Amino acid sequence: MRLLSTAKSSKGKKTAAKRRQTRRPRLSARRMRQVLIGTGFAALTAIVAGTGWHAARTGAVGQLAAAIDETGVALSNEFGLVVSDILVEGRYRTERSQLVGAIATDRGTAILAVDLDALKARVDALPWVRTATIERRLPDTLFVRLEERTPLALWQRSGELTLIDDLGVEVPGQNPRRFADLPIVIGEDAPERARSFLTLLAREPDLNRRVRAVTWIGERRWTVRLDTGVDIELPERAPGKAWSHLAQLQRDHHVLDRDVVAIDLRLPNQLVVRVAPDISSRLRNPGKDT
Numbered sequence: 147m148r149l150l151s152t153a154k155s156s157k158g159k160k161t162a163a164k165r166r167q168t169r170r171p172r173l174s175a176r177r178m179r180q181v182l183i184g185t186g187f188a189a190l191t192a193i194v195a196g197t198g199w200h201a202a203r204t205g206a207v208g209q210l211a212a213a214i215d216e217t218g219v220a221l222s223n224e225f226g227l228v229v230s231d232i233l234v235e236g237r238y239r240t241e242r243s244q245l246v247g248a249i250a251t252d253r254g255t256a257i258l259a260v261d262l263d264a265l266k267a268r269v270d271a272l273p274w275v276r277t278a279t280i281e282r283r284l285p286d287t288l289f290v291r292l293e294e295r296t297p298l299a300l301w302q303r304s305g306e307l308t309l310i311d312d313l314g315v316e317v318p319g320q321n322p323r324r325f326a327d328l329p330i331v332i333g334e335d336a337p338e339r340a341r342s343f344l345t346l347l348a349r350e351p352d353l354n355r356r357v358r359a360v361t362w363i364g365e366r367r368w369t370v371r372l373d374t375g376v377d378i379e380l381p382e383r384a385p386g387k388a389w390s391h392l393a394q395l396q397r398d399h400h401v402l403d404r405d406v407v408a409i410d411l412r413l414p415n416q417l418v419v420r421v422a423p424d425i426s427s428r429l430r431n432p433g434k435d436t
Contacts, residue, residue, distance in 0.1 A: 227285050229255045236292035239274040248272055249290065257282055273319050276311075299331045299340050302359075314338040333362030343368055346386045350393035356402075367412070377408040391417075 230253055237245065248268040251260055262280045269278040269290065279291040295311035300322050307322040307330070314337035331340045339362060347354045347370070359371040368385060370378040380388050388411040395401045395417070401409070410418035 225285075227257045229253055229257050229260065229288055230286040232288045232290065233283075234290045234292065236294060239294055240272055240292060244272055245269070245290075249288070251288060257284065257286065257288070260288065273317055297325055297328060299329050299337075299344065300325060301337050301340075302330050302332045303334075310337045310340070312341050314340060329357050330359040331362070332359060335365065336360070336362040343385075347389060349386065350390060353389070353393045353396060372402065374402065376402060376406055379408065379410045379412055381412045381414070 229251055232249060232251065234245065248271070249265060250268065251265070260282070262282070266278050266280045269275055269280070269292070274294045276293045276295045278293070279289075281289040281291075283289050295313075295315070295317060297317065298310055298312045298314075300307045301310045301316070309317045309320040309322060309325055309328075310331070311317055316337075329344065331337060340360070343360060347357055347360075356372040356374070357370055358373050361369045361371070363369055367382040368380050370380065370389075372378065378389075378392060392401075392409065392411060401419070405422050406419050407422055408420040410420070
């Protein structure tokens with residue numbers, strides 16, 4: 147508040163005016179810390195700007211990085227900007243011990259001296275992490291947000307099973323037995339094509355629940371194996387339409403509950419059923435009972 151006075155004011159009025167003047171408010175400890183932090187950042191900005199201009203002229207980028215590190219440590223220590231808490235968001239499958247090891251930042255570390263790029267690189271390298279976001283939340287918190295990979299299927303190759311995510315990328319170091327409920331995909335290029343095809347199969351939930359494996363055949367079409375061992379050969383074109391047709395046949399006629407070993411849907415508007423050898427023999431010789 148600005149106080150105004152005139153030359154004609156009496157002494158008494160001056161005394162009263164002085165008494166009406168409010169005392170200057172004292173800064174609270176919290177406000178004082180905010181002011182100090184703000185002052186520290188202003189100093190850091192000025193130093194970085196000046197050093198950056200010099201580095202741009204001289205090419206001394208390494209010296210610039212060193213100057214920033216030293217300034218960050220000094221300001222952190224002077225104003226109490228040290229790590230006291232680490233918040234993590236989005237951790238579902240990443241092992242806690244692995245994440246702690248990757249963060250590798252102790253409480254009491256100068257927060258401005260933490261190399262966020264290096265920290266991110268370490269966290270990104272963890273098996274379940276697709277990407278990580280690392281932030282400083284001053285005065286004392288490191289914030290880590292994880293975007294984890296989603297398990298999609300088990301890829302069978304050379305007799306071995308490997309877990310793949312929804313982008314078709316292998317997830318290293320995982321025991322496939324822990325993911326026995328996932329479908330198996332077979333074929334050299336199957337992983338990168340699996341997501342779109344499995345999404346197609348999911349459009350018929352009742353039939354999809356019976357899927358155990360899918361095989362990419364001849365670089366052009368899929369064969370689906372059901373839980374009963376029946377193979378469903380889908381066409382190269384419009385496999386979704388053929389899959390929906392089979393689902394309707396199952397609802398109406400229960401074709402999959404019969405003694406069949408394979409159903410060929412590769413020909414448009416046709417369905418070829420292959421039955422078990424003993425059933426085929428009985429059909430050819432209906433008068434003989436074995």
